[in-house]
Amino acid sequence: MTNYNQLTRENRETIQILILKSKTFTYISKSINVDRTTISREIKRNRYIKSNFYEPFDKKGIEEAVVKCELLQKPPYICNNCPNKMYCNKHKLYYNAELAHQHAIEILSSSRTGVDISPEAVEEIENAIVPLIKDQKQSVNQVFINHSDILYMCKATFYNYVEKGVFSLTNLDLPKKVIYKVRKHKKDTRNKRELALLKNRTYDIFLEFTAKHPRMNIIEIDTVHGKSNENKVLFTLFDRKTHFMLIFLLEKNNIANVNSKISYLKEKLEIRLYAKVFRIFLGDNGSEFFDPLHFEMDYERKIKVSNMFYCNPNSPWQKNGVELNHRFIRQVFPKGSSFKNLTDDVVKRLQDNINAIPRESLNGATPFDLMQKKYPDLIKKLNCSYISPDAVDMSLENILGDNHE
Secondary structure: OOOHHHOOHHHHHHHHHHHHOOOOHHHHHHHHOOOHHHHHHHHHHHOEEEOOOOOOOOHHHHHHHHHHOHHHHOOOOOOOOOOOOOOOOOOEEEOOHHHHHHHHHHHHHHOOOOOOOOHHHHHHHHHHOHHHHHOOOOOHHHHHHHOOOOOOOOHHHHHHHHHHOOOOOOHHHOOOOOOOOOOOOOOOOOOHHHHHHHOOOOHHHHHHHHHHOOOOOEEEEEEEEOOOOOOOEEEEEEEOOOOOEEEEEEOOOOHHHHHHHHHHHHHHHHHHHHHHHOOEEEEOOOHHHOOHHHHHEEOOOOEEOOEEEEOOOOOHHHHHHHHHHHHHHHHHOOOOOOOOOOOHHHHHHHHHHHHOOOOHHHOOOOHHHHHHHHOHHHHHHOOOOOOOHHHOOOOHHHHHHHHOO
16 A cells, blocks of 8 residues: 555545545545555545645645634545535634645655654654554553554654654644633532531541551542533542442432442452442532541441541642542543533443553553452453454543444
8 A cells, every 4th residue: 555655646646536525434444455544544634725825735724624613623624525614603724636746745854854864763753653542542641551662752752853854743633631611619518517527537537547547448539520411420439549440320429329339349349349439438528528428438237348538628739649540531622522422332332442542640541450450350340342452442432332323
Protein backbone atom coordinates (compact mmCIF):
# COMPACT_ATOMS: atom_id res chain seq x y z
CA MET A 1 0.00 0.00 0.00
CA THR A 2 1.02 3.61 -0.61
CA ASN A 3 2.43 5.44 2.43
CA TYR A 4 0.68 8.58 3.61
CA ASN A 5 3.60 10.85 2.75
CA GLN A 6 3.72 9.44 -0.79
CA LEU A 7 0.22 10.40 -1.97
CA THR A 8 0.44 11.81 -5.48
CA ARG A 9 -1.46 14.67 -7.05
CA GLU A 10 -3.44 12.04 -8.98
CA ASN A 11 -4.30 10.24 -5.72
CA ARG A 12 -5.64 13.46 -4.29
CA GLU A 13 -7.67 14.21 -7.41
CA THR A 14 -9.26 10.77 -7.10
CA ILE A 15 -10.06 11.44 -3.43
CA GLN A 16 -11.75 14.74 -4.32
CA ILE A 17 -13.84 13.18 -7.12
CA LEU A 18 -14.99 10.19 -5.06
CA ILE A 19 -15.91 12.36 -2.08
CA LEU A 20 -18.15 14.42 -4.37
CA LYS A 21 -19.77 11.11 -5.35
CA SER A 22 -20.35 10.39 -1.61
CA LYS A 23 -18.13 7.31 -1.63
CA THR A 24 -16.96 5.94 1.71
CA PHE A 25 -13.37 6.17 2.93
CA THR A 26 -13.12 2.39 2.59
CA TYR A 27 -14.16 2.59 -1.07
CA ILE A 28 -11.74 5.47 -1.74
CA SER A 29 -8.83 3.73 -0.01
CA LYS A 30 -9.29 0.62 -2.12
CA SER A 31 -9.47 2.74 -5.27
CA ILE A 32 -5.97 4.19 -4.72
CA ASN A 33 -4.51 1.24 -2.79
CA VAL A 34 -3.96 2.88 0.58
CA ASP A 35 -5.23 2.21 4.08
CA ARG A 36 -8.57 3.73 5.08
CA THR A 37 -6.90 5.72 7.87
CA THR A 38 -4.70 7.37 5.25
CA ILE A 39 -7.79 8.92 3.65
CA SER A 40 -8.98 10.17 7.02
CA ARG A 41 -5.59 11.71 7.85
CA GLU A 42 -5.28 13.24 4.38
CA ILE A 43 -8.66 15.00 4.63
CA LYS A 44 -8.10 16.27 8.16
CA ARG A 45 -4.57 17.46 7.48
CA ASN A 46 -5.21 19.18 4.13
CA ARG A 47 -8.77 20.52 4.36
CA TYR A 48 -9.06 24.29 4.29
CA ILE A 49 -11.50 26.85 5.67
CA LYS A 50 -13.45 29.18 3.41
CA SER A 51 -13.78 32.37 5.42
CA ASN A 52 -13.12 36.10 5.29
CA PHE A 53 -11.63 35.92 8.77
CA TYR A 54 -9.03 33.17 8.40
CA GLU A 55 -6.32 32.08 6.01
CA PRO A 56 -7.26 28.83 4.20
CA PHE A 57 -5.16 26.52 6.39
CA ASP A 58 -5.44 28.48 9.64
CA LYS A 59 -5.42 25.82 12.36
CA LYS A 60 -7.47 27.88 14.84
CA GLY A 61 -10.16 28.63 12.28
CA ILE A 62 -10.42 24.99 11.25
CA GLU A 63 -10.64 23.84 14.89
CA GLU A 64 -13.41 26.37 15.61
CA ALA A 65 -15.36 25.21 12.54
CA VAL A 66 -15.12 21.60 13.69
CA VAL A 67 -16.34 22.47 17.19
CA LYS A 68 -19.37 24.38 15.86
CA CYS A 69 -20.53 21.71 13.39
CA GLU A 70 -21.05 18.09 14.47
CA LEU A 71 -21.02 16.94 10.83
CA LEU A 72 -17.39 18.03 10.55
CA GLN A 73 -16.49 15.72 13.44
CA LYS A 74 -17.25 12.58 11.43
CA PRO A 75 -16.49 11.37 7.87
CA PRO A 76 -15.95 12.91 5.44
CA TYR A 77 -14.95 15.81 7.77
CA ILE A 78 -15.60 18.41 5.03
CA CYS A 79 -18.47 20.24 3.34
CA ASN A 80 -17.77 19.29 -0.30
CA ASN A 81 -20.81 17.05 -0.68
CA CYS A 82 -23.00 18.40 2.15
CA PRO A 83 -26.54 19.00 0.81
CA ASN A 84 -27.07 21.86 3.28
CA LYS A 85 -23.97 23.90 2.49
CA MET A 86 -25.87 26.47 0.40
CA TYR A 87 -28.07 27.36 3.36
CA CYS A 88 -25.54 26.97 6.18
CA ASN A 89 -24.11 30.14 7.75
CA LYS A 90 -21.26 28.37 9.60
CA HIS A 91 -17.63 28.39 8.49
CA LYS A 92 -17.14 25.68 5.88
CA LEU A 93 -14.26 23.28 5.34
CA TYR A 94 -13.39 21.97 1.88
CA TYR A 95 -10.95 19.59 0.24
CA ASN A 96 -9.32 20.59 -3.04
CA ALA A 97 -6.79 18.24 -4.63
CA GLU A 98 -4.44 20.94 -5.95
CA LEU A 99 -4.46 22.98 -2.71
CA ALA A 100 -4.08 19.80 -0.68
CA HIS A 101 -1.07 18.68 -2.67
CA GLN A 102 0.68 22.04 -2.30
CA HIS A 103 -0.15 22.18 1.41
CA ALA A 104 1.19 18.64 1.95
CA ILE A 105 4.47 19.61 0.31
CA GLU A 106 4.72 22.73 2.49
CA ILE A 107 4.00 20.74 5.66
CA LEU A 108 6.61 18.15 4.75
CA SER A 109 9.31 20.77 4.27
CA SER A 110 8.41 23.17 7.08
CA SER A 111 7.85 20.43 9.64
CA ARG A 112 11.44 19.34 9.24
CA THR A 113 12.74 22.84 10.11
CA GLY A 114 14.02 22.78 13.69
CA VAL A 115 12.63 19.27 14.17
CA ASP A 116 15.03 16.49 15.08
CA ILE A 117 13.02 13.51 13.88
CA SER A 118 13.45 11.32 10.82
CA PRO A 119 10.72 10.67 8.24
CA GLU A 120 10.83 6.99 9.25
CA ALA A 121 10.17 7.89 12.89
CA VAL A 122 7.26 10.15 11.87
CA GLU A 123 5.76 7.34 9.82
CA GLU A 124 6.14 4.87 12.70
CA ILE A 125 4.42 7.25 15.11
CA GLU A 126 1.69 7.98 12.53
CA ASN A 127 0.97 4.26 12.15
CA ALA A 128 1.35 3.08 15.75
CA ILE A 129 0.61 6.06 18.01
CA VAL A 130 -1.70 8.52 16.23
CA PRO A 131 -4.63 6.05 15.92
CA LEU A 132 -4.43 5.29 19.64
CA ILE A 133 -4.82 8.98 20.49
CA LYS A 134 -7.16 10.06 17.72
CA ASP A 135 -9.44 7.03 17.30
CA GLN A 136 -9.22 5.23 20.65
CA LYS A 137 -9.01 8.45 22.71
CA GLN A 138 -6.00 7.28 24.71
CA SER A 139 -4.12 9.96 26.62
CA VAL A 140 -0.59 11.11 25.82
CA ASN A 141 0.52 9.80 29.22
CA GLN A 142 -0.90 6.40 28.37
CA VAL A 143 0.83 6.03 25.01
CA PHE A 144 4.13 7.23 26.48
CA ILE A 145 3.93 4.55 29.17
CA ASN A 146 3.07 1.79 26.69
CA HIS A 147 5.31 2.84 23.80
CA SER A 148 8.51 4.31 25.19
CA ASP A 149 10.38 2.33 22.51
CA ILE A 150 8.75 4.44 19.77
CA LEU A 151 8.24 7.73 21.61
CA TYR A 152 11.88 8.35 22.44
CA MET A 153 11.36 12.11 22.92
CA CYS A 154 9.96 13.80 26.04
CA LYS A 155 6.29 14.79 26.26
CA ALA A 156 7.09 18.50 25.85
CA THR A 157 8.82 17.73 22.55
CA PHE A 158 5.89 15.60 21.43
CA TYR A 159 3.43 18.42 22.14
CA ASN A 160 5.75 20.78 20.26
CA TYR A 161 5.72 18.46 17.25
CA VAL A 162 1.91 18.38 17.37
CA GLU A 163 1.88 22.19 17.34
CA LYS A 164 4.24 22.22 14.36
CA GLY A 165 2.01 19.81 12.43
CA VAL A 166 4.60 17.05 12.24
CA PHE A 167 1.90 14.46 12.95
CA SER A 168 -1.70 14.36 11.76
CA LEU A 169 -2.86 15.44 15.22
CA THR A 170 -4.31 18.70 16.48
CA ASN A 171 -4.95 19.93 19.99
CA LEU A 172 -8.59 18.89 19.52
CA ASP A 173 -7.44 15.27 19.30
CA LEU A 174 -5.66 15.44 22.65
CA PRO A 175 -7.78 14.68 25.75
CA LYS A 176 -8.67 17.90 27.52
CA LYS A 177 -7.00 18.73 30.79
CA VAL A 178 -9.43 18.81 33.68
CA ILE A 179 -9.91 22.24 35.17
CA TYR A 180 -11.41 22.37 38.63
CA LYS A 181 -13.38 25.43 39.52
CA VAL A 182 -13.57 26.68 43.06
CA ARG A 183 -17.06 25.76 44.20
CA LYS A 184 -19.25 28.31 45.83
CA HIS A 185 -19.77 27.72 49.50
CA LYS A 186 -23.30 26.50 50.14
CA LYS A 187 -25.26 26.96 53.30
CA ASP A 188 -25.31 23.89 55.54
CA THR A 189 -28.92 22.68 55.29
CA ARG A 190 -28.55 19.35 57.09
CA ASN A 191 -31.31 18.54 59.56
CA LYS A 192 -30.94 17.12 63.09
CA ARG A 193 -31.37 13.52 61.92
CA GLU A 194 -28.64 13.87 59.30
CA LEU A 195 -26.30 15.57 61.75
CA ALA A 196 -26.91 12.74 64.22
CA LEU A 197 -25.92 10.20 61.55
CA LEU A 198 -22.66 12.03 61.04
CA LYS A 199 -21.73 11.87 64.70
CA ASN A 200 -18.48 9.95 65.06
CA ARG A 201 -18.21 9.78 61.24
CA THR A 202 -16.77 13.23 60.47
CA TYR A 203 -13.70 13.84 58.34
CA ASP A 204 -11.60 14.70 61.40
CA ILE A 205 -12.51 11.36 62.95
CA PHE A 206 -11.71 9.68 59.62
CA LEU A 207 -8.19 11.14 59.78
CA GLU A 208 -7.74 9.93 63.34
CA PHE A 209 -9.07 6.47 62.52
CA THR A 210 -6.90 5.98 59.42
CA ALA A 211 -3.83 7.19 61.31
CA LYS A 212 -4.42 4.40 63.84
CA HIS A 213 -5.20 1.82 61.12
CA PRO A 214 -2.94 2.73 58.16
CA ARG A 215 -3.22 -0.69 56.49
CA MET A 216 -6.99 -0.69 56.21
CA ASN A 217 -8.35 -0.31 52.69
CA ILE A 218 -10.03 3.02 51.89
CA ILE A 219 -12.80 3.37 49.31
CA GLU A 220 -13.92 6.81 48.17
CA ILE A 221 -17.50 6.97 46.88
CA ASP A 222 -19.34 9.52 44.77
CA THR A 223 -21.96 9.96 42.06
CA VAL A 224 -21.65 11.39 38.55
CA HIS A 225 -24.66 13.16 37.06
CA GLY A 226 -25.86 13.54 33.49
CA LYS A 227 -28.46 16.07 32.38
CA SER A 228 -30.06 17.95 35.25
CA ASN A 229 -33.58 16.87 34.25
CA GLU A 230 -32.77 13.13 34.13
CA ASN A 231 -32.85 10.56 36.93
CA LYS A 232 -30.01 8.19 36.03
CA VAL A 233 -26.61 8.68 37.70
CA LEU A 234 -23.36 6.75 37.99
CA PHE A 235 -22.33 5.47 41.42
CA THR A 236 -18.52 5.23 41.69
CA LEU A 237 -16.34 3.42 44.23
CA PHE A 238 -12.61 4.21 44.04
CA ASP A 239 -9.89 2.20 45.78
CA ARG A 240 -7.16 4.58 46.98
CA LYS A 241 -4.30 2.06 46.84
CA THR A 242 -4.88 0.51 43.39
CA HIS A 243 -6.94 3.32 41.77
CA PHE A 244 -9.38 0.60 40.70
CA MET A 245 -12.88 2.01 40.26
CA LEU A 246 -16.23 0.25 40.21
CA ILE A 247 -19.05 2.02 38.39
CA PHE A 248 -22.73 1.22 38.79
CA LEU A 249 -25.71 2.67 36.98
CA LEU A 250 -28.48 3.92 39.28
CA GLU A 251 -31.96 4.47 37.91
CA LYS A 252 -32.40 7.24 40.46
CA ASN A 253 -30.03 8.94 42.87
CA ASN A 254 -31.40 7.89 46.24
CA ILE A 255 -30.62 5.81 49.32
CA ALA A 256 -32.56 2.78 48.10
CA ASN A 257 -30.59 2.43 44.86
CA VAL A 258 -27.22 3.00 46.52
CA ASN A 259 -28.08 0.45 49.21
CA SER A 260 -29.10 -2.02 46.51
CA LYS A 261 -25.62 -1.88 44.98
CA ILE A 262 -23.94 -2.26 48.37
CA SER A 263 -26.14 -5.30 49.04
CA TYR A 264 -25.11 -6.67 45.65
CA LEU A 265 -21.43 -6.31 46.58
CA LYS A 266 -21.97 -8.09 49.90
CA GLU A 267 -23.77 -10.93 48.16
CA LYS A 268 -21.36 -11.38 45.23
CA LEU A 269 -18.15 -11.02 47.24
CA GLU A 270 -19.45 -12.64 50.41
CA ILE A 271 -18.95 -10.82 53.66
CA ARG A 272 -15.33 -11.83 54.36
CA LEU A 273 -14.00 -10.37 51.09
CA TYR A 274 -16.36 -7.39 51.32
CA ALA A 275 -14.96 -6.56 54.77
CA LYS A 276 -11.38 -6.67 53.46
CA VAL A 277 -11.87 -4.56 50.36
CA PHE A 278 -14.46 -2.13 51.70
CA ARG A 279 -13.00 -1.67 55.15
CA ILE A 280 -13.37 2.11 55.15
CA PHE A 281 -15.77 4.24 53.11
CA LEU A 282 -15.38 7.99 52.57
CA GLY A 283 -18.24 9.87 50.94
CA ASP A 284 -19.62 13.35 50.64
CA ASN A 285 -22.77 14.68 52.27
CA GLY A 286 -25.11 13.57 49.50
CA SER A 287 -28.39 12.27 50.87
CA GLU A 288 -27.99 9.06 48.85
CA PHE A 289 -25.21 8.04 51.27
CA PHE A 290 -27.12 8.79 54.45
CA ASP A 291 -27.61 5.19 55.56
CA PRO A 292 -24.15 4.46 57.00
CA LEU A 293 -25.24 1.29 58.76
CA HIS A 294 -26.03 -0.35 55.43
CA PHE A 295 -22.41 0.17 54.40
CA GLU A 296 -21.06 -0.97 57.77
CA MET A 297 -23.17 -3.88 58.96
CA ASP A 298 -23.34 -7.58 58.32
CA TYR A 299 -27.01 -7.80 59.18
CA GLU A 300 -27.06 -11.59 59.11
CA ARG A 301 -24.46 -11.90 61.86
CA LYS A 302 -25.37 -8.53 63.38
CA ILE A 303 -21.78 -7.31 63.46
CA LYS A 304 -19.99 -4.26 62.11
CA VAL A 305 -17.56 -5.10 59.29
CA SER A 306 -16.84 -1.68 57.80
CA ASN A 307 -16.61 2.01 58.72
CA MET A 308 -18.37 4.90 57.01
CA PHE A 309 -17.08 8.48 57.17
CA TYR A 310 -18.12 11.75 55.55
CA CYS A 311 -16.17 14.68 54.12
CA ASN A 312 -16.77 18.18 55.41
CA PRO A 313 -19.48 20.08 53.48
CA ASN A 314 -18.30 21.58 50.16
CA SER A 315 -14.89 19.87 50.41
CA PRO A 316 -14.53 17.57 47.35
CA TRP A 317 -10.72 17.67 47.63
CA GLN A 318 -10.98 15.50 50.73
CA LYS A 319 -11.80 12.60 48.39
CA ASN A 320 -9.77 13.86 45.47
CA GLY A 321 -8.93 10.36 44.23
CA VAL A 322 -12.43 9.61 43.00
CA GLU A 323 -12.93 13.22 41.87
CA LEU A 324 -9.80 13.07 39.69
CA ASN A 325 -10.71 9.64 38.34
CA HIS A 326 -14.02 11.05 37.12
CA ARG A 327 -12.04 12.84 34.41
CA PHE A 328 -12.00 9.56 32.50
CA ILE A 329 -15.79 9.37 32.65
CA ARG A 330 -16.08 13.00 31.55
CA GLN A 331 -13.73 12.27 28.65
CA VAL A 332 -16.49 10.05 27.22
CA PHE A 333 -19.53 11.77 28.72
CA PRO A 334 -18.85 15.51 29.17
CA LYS A 335 -20.83 17.41 31.78
CA GLY A 336 -24.43 17.76 30.63
CA SER A 337 -24.41 14.51 28.63
CA SER A 338 -27.54 12.42 28.70
CA PHE A 339 -27.46 9.17 30.68
CA LYS A 340 -31.00 8.28 29.61
CA ASN A 341 -30.00 5.45 27.26
CA LEU A 342 -27.10 4.07 29.32
CA THR A 343 -27.25 0.39 30.23
CA ASP A 344 -25.35 -1.80 32.68
CA ASP A 345 -23.34 -3.24 29.76
CA VAL A 346 -22.29 0.24 28.61
CA VAL A 347 -21.25 1.24 32.13
CA LYS A 348 -19.25 -1.98 32.59
CA ARG A 349 -17.44 -1.35 29.29
CA LEU A 350 -16.61 2.15 30.51
CA GLN A 351 -15.38 0.78 33.84
CA ASP A 352 -13.18 -1.91 32.26
CA ASN A 353 -11.54 0.54 29.84
CA ILE A 354 -10.82 3.07 32.60
CA ASN A 355 -9.26 0.40 34.82
CA ALA A 356 -7.00 -0.68 31.93
CA ILE A 357 -5.37 2.75 31.55
CA PRO A 358 -1.76 2.80 32.89
CA ARG A 359 -1.09 5.52 35.46
CA GLU A 360 2.13 7.44 36.04
CA SER A 361 1.20 7.59 39.73
CA LEU A 362 1.25 3.77 39.74
CA ASN A 363 4.67 3.58 38.00
CA GLY A 364 3.05 2.61 34.71
CA ALA A 365 0.82 -0.13 36.15
CA THR A 366 -2.91 -0.29 35.53
CA PRO A 367 -5.55 -0.34 38.28
CA PHE A 368 -6.74 -3.70 36.93
CA ASP A 369 -3.26 -5.22 37.28
CA LEU A 370 -2.90 -4.04 40.88
CA MET A 371 -6.39 -5.17 41.89
CA GLN A 372 -5.81 -8.51 40.19
CA LYS A 373 -2.71 -9.02 42.36
CA LYS A 374 -4.29 -7.71 45.55
CA TYR A 375 -7.81 -9.14 45.37
CA PRO A 376 -8.07 -11.59 42.45
CA ASP A 377 -11.33 -12.99 43.83
CA LEU A 378 -12.97 -9.57 43.46
CA ILE A 379 -12.01 -9.47 39.77
CA LYS A 380 -13.45 -12.94 39.27
CA LYS A 381 -16.63 -12.57 41.32
CA LEU A 382 -17.54 -9.19 39.78
CA ASN A 383 -16.68 -10.41 36.27
CA CYS A 384 -14.25 -7.55 35.60
CA SER A 385 -12.65 -7.89 32.17
CA TYR A 386 -8.99 -7.50 31.25
CA ILE A 387 -8.21 -5.11 28.39
CA SER A 388 -4.66 -4.83 27.08
CA PRO A 389 -3.27 -1.27 27.18
CA ASP A 390 -3.24 -0.84 23.39
CA ALA A 391 -6.80 -2.16 23.14
CA VAL A 392 -8.15 0.56 25.46
CA ASP A 393 -10.71 2.52 23.44
CA MET A 394 -12.29 5.52 25.17
CA SER A 395 -14.20 6.68 22.11
CA LEU A 396 -17.92 7.24 22.57
CA GLU A 397 -18.67 4.81 19.75
CA ASN A 398 -16.80 1.96 21.46
CA ILE A 399 -18.20 2.61 24.94
CA LEU A 400 -21.80 2.82 23.72
CA GLY A 401 -21.40 -0.20 21.42
CA ASP A 402 -24.75 -1.28 20.01
CA ASN A 403 -26.40 1.57 21.95
CA HIS A 404 -24.67 4.15 19.79
CA GLU A 405 -27.12 5.92 17.53
